[in-house]
Structure formats: C-alpha cells, structure tokens
Amino acid sequence: MLEYEKYWHFIDLPFKVFPSGDTYFPSATHEEARARIFQAIRTRKRIILITGKPGSGKTTLWKKIKGDLEQHHIPFAMGVAENPMGNFSEIMREMGESMGLPTSRDNGELLGALRDKLRDNVKRGTTNIWLIDECQVIKDTDIWERLRLLTNWSLNGSPALTLFLLGQPEVIPILREKEGFSQRIGAYYILGALSLQETGAYIEYHLKKVNSANLSIFTEDSVHRIYQLSGGLPRNINHICDAALLLGAIQGKEFVDARMVESVAAERASISGEQEVVWTPMREGLMATDATVDEHNNIYEELVKTFDKFYYIKKGESPIDLVEKELEPIVPQFIRAVKTDRGLMKKALYGEEPDVYLLQHCVNVAVQGAKIGMGMGYSEDELKRLSLAALIHDIGMGDVPEQIWTKKGSLSPSEIDEMRRHPVYGYERLKPLDEIATIVLQEHERMDSSGYPNGALCEDIHEFSYIIGIADIYDSLLHTRPYRDKRYSSFEAIKEIVTMEKRRFPASVLKSLVAYFLFPVGSQVELNSREKAEVVEENRANPMRPIVKITHDQDNREYKKSRIIDLDRDQKFFIARSF
Structure with a gap:
C-alpha cells in the first residue's frame, strides 16, 4: 500500500484537515485575531465573537490560543458546546458536562450549580470561558437573551464568565437584531482568507x-x-x-x-x-453574504462622513487630531473589508455618482490602492500606512477654491496652477506626520520626472505615491468628472493607463493594477459566443481570462439558469468586449 509521506521523505503527513494548535499558521489575519482574543480573555471581556467562512481556521486558532494561555500560566476553566442546535437547557447540559458537573438535575439546579462553579473558579483566580462553536445555528431569540443574562454573573464586580462565540458570517445579521447582546461584545474579529x-x-x-x-x-x-x-x-x-x-x-x-x-x-x-x-x-468573490456587503457599505459611508469633516477645517488649521483620533482607528477594519473584497470593491468601482465627487473619490482610491498593495505583497503594516495616506491624499483640495475643482469645462492657466498646488497644501497640513505628508506631496510625481509640484526624480519618489497616483487616475476614469460625462469601463480605463502612463509608473505597480482591475469582479462582458456574462473572480495570473457567470444569450435574453465558466480552463471562450 502506497504511503505518500514515505515517497516524499516526510516524517508525517503535512496537510491534515483535523484542526489542532500544532497546525496553526501565523498569517496576518490569524495573528491579529490571536492577539485580540488573548487580550480579551486576559481582561475578562464578557463576550468575544470570531466569524469566518467554513475552513478559515477558527477552530485551529482557538486551539492555538488555549496553548498561549497555558504557556503564559493563565489559569482557565473551559465549558464547550460544539453543537448548539438544541434548546437552552441542552446547551447548558453540554456546558455542565464539559465542566465535570452532574447533569441529571433539573434546569434550575443545573444553572445554580454552574453559577457556583464559575464563582468558585473566580475566587481561585481562574478565568471561566464558555466556547459555543457554530453559533450561527442558534436562531431562537430566547436563547440569545438567556445567554446575555448569563454574562451578568459576577463576583465582587468582576465578570464570572467570558462567552466565546465561533461562527460563520451568517451570525452577524442575527446579532444585529439583538442589540442588548451585541452591546456586550468586547472583542470581535472577522477571520479573512x-x-x-x-x-x-x-x-x-x-x-x-x-x-x-x-x-x-x-x-x-x-x-x-x-x-x-x-x-x-x-x-x-x-x-x-x-x-x-x-x-x-x-x-x-x-x-x-x-x-x-x-x-x-x-x-x-x-x-x-x-x-x-x-x-x-x-471563493472570495462569490461568498459575500448580505451581512458582509452591509458591513462594507457601512465602512464606506463611515469613511466618507469622516473625510467630510476635513473640509470644515479652516485654512491653515491642523487636521492631525482628526487623522489620529477618527481616521486611523478605522483603517484596520477597512483593510479587512478590502481583503474580503466584494461589497466594498463593488461600491468603489460601480457606485452611484455623487453631486460632489471628492469625498467618495478619496475612499475609492484607498480601496483600489490597498488592492494594488496586496498584489505587490505588502505586509499588514504597509497596507495600513498606504491606506491611511490614500484616504487623505487629496486633503489639500480643501484649500483650493471649490469653484475651480467643480468647474465644468476647461480650466484657465492660472486655475491649473492653483489646482497643481493642492499636494503642497496637503503637505503643509500634514507635515507633523512626516511619511504621510511626503506621500501626499508626491502623489502626482512621476517616474519620468514629468509630474508636479516638483518634477521629482524617480529614486526620490515614495512607492506609495506611485500606487496612490495610479489609483487616482484609474478611479477618475471610472467615474464622471465636471469636465467629462463619460464613465470608462474598467477594461477601457486600464487600456488608457497602459497606453498613456506606462513610462511614468514602475512596472510592479502597473502589473498589480492590471492583475486586479483589468476585469474586476462585477465587470459586465460579452464573450465570443455573443453571450453576456459577469466576472465573478479575477485571474491574476492571466487577467484576460477571469472566471465568468454567463447570464444572457446572444439576443440578450436572460437564462433561467446561469452557468459559470473558467476562461483559463475552457479555451473555446474568450472576452470579446466589456461594457
């Protein structure tokens, strides 16, 4: 009988499906979740919620955290409900059994015994953790309310219980309707891919x-x-x-x-x-639940509202307080939303045209810039710094008279000169932030020294400035402007950029832009079969051949049942044009 580990000269099977702390891989998303959960347990938060798609590593993460608690000599006692599909009493019996309590008693006696057990543990300095796995299966409002009441248990003002919930994203809309419960969530993290x-x-x-x-x-x-x-x-x-x-x-x-x-x-x-x-x-592109989309719409609108406050700062006043207290804390959540892609990205690419474009434009550029940075292999810290700079890259426009940047038609030479001053205005406002100020100053500089305000040499230009600069052009082409009514398709915009700008930006930046945005998720295309289709996943290795969902026939009649085709695998199909 063939044992493949012997063939490859392994000492064991490398890819085991059963989760254990020993198979934990320290990805950026898992490490951030690990740090947040450990701190929440250490400080005895009442409720912790971790969500993620099936197979995202939630259980493996928890097993790793158990090891962390043991390694740091933090005493804890566990109760576990792995199958919470029953009623409240059944969940409590499972908890009692896992904590070594006899469960052949009535519900009131069992709850009393559980409460006494938890309080005794707290007296001994032990942290009580009740883990409920697959919590999205709990639909009964009464169960959620009774779980909330359990978190009232305390001893001398210290919470007697930390309720730790693991679940799939479907639990988010359920908990949104349970305001009393959700208000007690002390730590929440969406585990990404x-x-x-x-x-x-x-x-x-x-x-x-x-x-x-x-x-x-x-x-x-x-x-x-x-x-x-x-x-x-x-x-x-x-x-x-x-x-x-x-x-x-x-x-x-x-x-x-x-x-x-x-x-x-x-x-x-x-x-x-x-x-x-x-x-x-x-797949990332196909798994966005309504809850995820809603969440991403919320982060988008929150950023727009936050950025709107910058335009009420008088000329010469510092925006640093706003950046550090209101914008910077949102950035980690923003990065997570960009990574899960669908809701936030579609908003940035295909959103409605606002009356004043500048606020949405800054958020769009941050979304697109973060994606480009991901394609270039940026670390979590680099993505946060890039995103923060992108979100405020046009802050200097607040010092440019509004009648100039909202003017329909061509600008006069003096108006063009004033527009080209906005990177300098932004730099002056952000100077205490050093790196960010430099990035903002250089966002319109180009590799061939053709940019402004200083015509900087390529070796002096920050790489983040190139990314923000190319995302700025891309987003401007996707959306209308006071001087242009046309909206380019993503394919048309990329074609324009590659034709006109390829000597002005590093190849690595252009390559990542093309990989993500030649045919991004949501693009409407026509195949060589004349059927209409929607792109449901990019192909970053071969951007001309994404995965598409064919929805309409040659005469634009909608199919009763759409079908998904991977153009990279099925070579008889290719994209003839995009809309």
Whole structure:
C-alpha cells in the first residue's frame, strides 16, 4: 500500500484537515485575531465573537490560543458546546458536562450549580470561558437573551464568565437584531482568507514541519492555482495539497504542477456535483453574504462622513487630531473589508455618482490602492500606512477654491496652477506626520520626472505615491468628472493607463493594477459566443481570462439558469468586449 509521506521523505503527513494548535499558521489575519482574543480573555471581556467562512481556521486558532494561555500560566476553566442546535437547557447540559458537573438535575439546579462553579473558579483566580462553536445555528431569540443574562454573573464586580462565540458570517445579521447582546461584545474579529503570498508560505510552512528536504515541491504555477481553487481558505488548501501529493507519488513525479492540482480538484468537484468551478462557494468573490456587503457599505459611508469633516477645517488649521483620533482607528477594519473584497470593491468601482465627487473619490482610491498593495505583497503594516495616506491624499483640495475643482469645462492657466498646488497644501497640513505628508506631496510625481509640484526624480519618489497616483487616475476614469460625462469601463480605463502612463509608473505597480482591475469582479462582458456574462473572480495570473457567470444569450435574453465558466480552463471562450 502506497504511503505518500514515505515517497516524499516526510516524517508525517503535512496537510491534515483535523484542526489542532500544532497546525496553526501565523498569517496576518490569524495573528491579529490571536492577539485580540488573548487580550480579551486576559481582561475578562464578557463576550468575544470570531466569524469566518467554513475552513478559515477558527477552530485551529482557538486551539492555538488555549496553548498561549497555558504557556503564559493563565489559569482557565473551559465549558464547550460544539453543537448548539438544541434548546437552552441542552446547551447548558453540554456546558455542565464539559465542566465535570452532574447533569441529571433539573434546569434550575443545573444553572445554580454552574453559577457556583464559575464563582468558585473566580475566587481561585481562574478565568471561566464558555466556547459555543457554530453559533450561527442558534436562531431562537430566547436563547440569545438567556445567554446575555448569563454574562451578568459576577463576583465582587468582576465578570464570572467570558462567552466565546465561533461562527460563520451568517451570525452577524442575527446579532444585529439583538442589540442588548451585541452591546456586550468586547472583542470581535472577522477571520479573512490567506493572500496568494500567504498561501505559498502556508504550503512551505507545513512542508518544513514534516522535515521536507525540498520546499519547492509545489511549483509556482501550482501554488497560484491552489490559491485560486481554495479561495485562500486553509482547509481547502489542505484538501488540495494532500490529494496532489498523493497523485504525485502515484505517478512518480518530482514536483506538483498546476495540471496535477487541477486534476485532483476536478475529481473532488465530480464527487461534490460541481462542474465548471471547484469549491466555488468558498471563493472570495462569490461568498459575500448580505451581512458582509452591509458591513462594507457601512465602512464606506463611515469613511466618507469622516473625510467630510476635513473640509470644515479652516485654512491653515491642523487636521492631525482628526487623522489620529477618527481616521486611523478605522483603517484596520477597512483593510479587512478590502481583503474580503466584494461589497466594498463593488461600491468603489460601480457606485452611484455623487453631486460632489471628492469625498467618495478619496475612499475609492484607498480601496483600489490597498488592492494594488496586496498584489505587490505588502505586509499588514504597509497596507495600513498606504491606506491611511490614500484616504487623505487629496486633503489639500480643501484649500483650493471649490469653484475651480467643480468647474465644468476647461480650466484657465492660472486655475491649473492653483489646482497643481493642492499636494503642497496637503503637505503643509500634514507635515507633523512626516511619511504621510511626503506621500501626499508626491502623489502626482512621476517616474519620468514629468509630474508636479516638483518634477521629482524617480529614486526620490515614495512607492506609495506611485500606487496612490495610479489609483487616482484609474478611479477618475471610472467615474464622471465636471469636465467629462463619460464613465470608462474598467477594461477601457486600464487600456488608457497602459497606453498613456506606462513610462511614468514602475512596472510592479502597473502589473498589480492590471492583475486586479483589468476585469474586476462585477465587470459586465460579452464573450465570443455573443453571450453576456459577469466576472465573478479575477485571474491574476492571466487577467484576460477571469472566471465568468454567463447570464444572457446572444439576443440578450436572460437564462433561467446561469452557468459559470473558467476562461483559463475552457479555451473555446474568450472576452470579446466589456461594457
């Protein structure tokens, strides 16, 4: 019988689906969640909520945090309800059983025993944690209310219980309706998917753990395909890698390439009944729930309202307080929203045209700039710094007379000169912030020294300024302006930029822009079959061949049942034009 770990000279199976703290991978999103949860438990917050898609690593994260608590000698007692589909009494019996209490008593006695147990633990300096997994299955309002009341239990003013909820995103709209409960949530985190770079690092990490002599078993193209097919979700990555390594051993291969990945993915798809796309429900572009979209709309509008306050600052006054107290705290949540992509990105790309474009434009540029930075492999810290600078890149426009930047038609030479002063005005306002001020000053500088205000040399220009500069052009083309009514399609905008601006921006910036925005999610296209389709996932390795959902026939009649096609796999189709 073939044991593939022996074929590859591993000491164990590298990609195990069953979660354990030992298989934890420290991605940016998991590490931030880990730090937040540890602090919340240490300070005895009443309720902690962690949401994420199936397979995003919620259970593995929790097992890692348990290890952290033990390592830091923080005494804790656990109650666990892994299947909360029953009524409140059944959930309490599961908690009691996991805490070693006899459960053959009536409900009132059991609750009393649980309360006494928790208080005794607190007296001994022990933190009580009740973990409820898959909490999205709880639909009964009464259960949520009774769970809320449990968090009232205390001893000498100290909470006796930390309620730790793990669930899928569907729980968010449920809790929005439970205001009393949601107000007690002391820590909340949405666990995101891995990036392309993190997917590669994740695979290498698990190969190292089994002492693999070759950390490049998976070729670069196979890693990219694994990322596409898994949606960056650890459980899916494990399934694909495990099956691909077995196939490689059976076929006597030295490496795992993209064809092998597609082969094992197709086998799994045939079992699950899927045809064109493997694990489609897990994809970032297709999994945005209404709750996620609502949340992203909220962060978008919150940023617009916050940025609006900058225009009430009188000329010469400092906006630093607003930046540090109101804008900067929102940025981590903004980054998470950009990473999950669909709601916020569609708002930025296809949103309605406002009467005054500038506020939405700044948020749009931040969304697009953050995506470009992700494509360039930026760290979490770099993305936060880039996003903050992008959000306020046009702050100097507040010192330009409004009648100039809202003027319909051509500007006079003196008006053009005044418009070109806005980076300087922004720099002066933000000077205490140093790096951000420099980025804002240079956002219109170009690699060939053709930019303004200083015609800076390319080696003196901050890379963030290039990203914000190209996102500024891109967003301006997507939306109307006082001097132009036309809205370019994303494809038209990218074509214009590549034609006109390719000598003015670094190739790395242009490449990331094209990868994400040639045909972004939501693009309306026509195929060579004359059928109409919508892009549902970009193909960053081959941007001309995204994944599309065909919705209308050649005569623009809507199909009763749409179908999904991966243009990279089905070569008989290609995009003829975009709208």
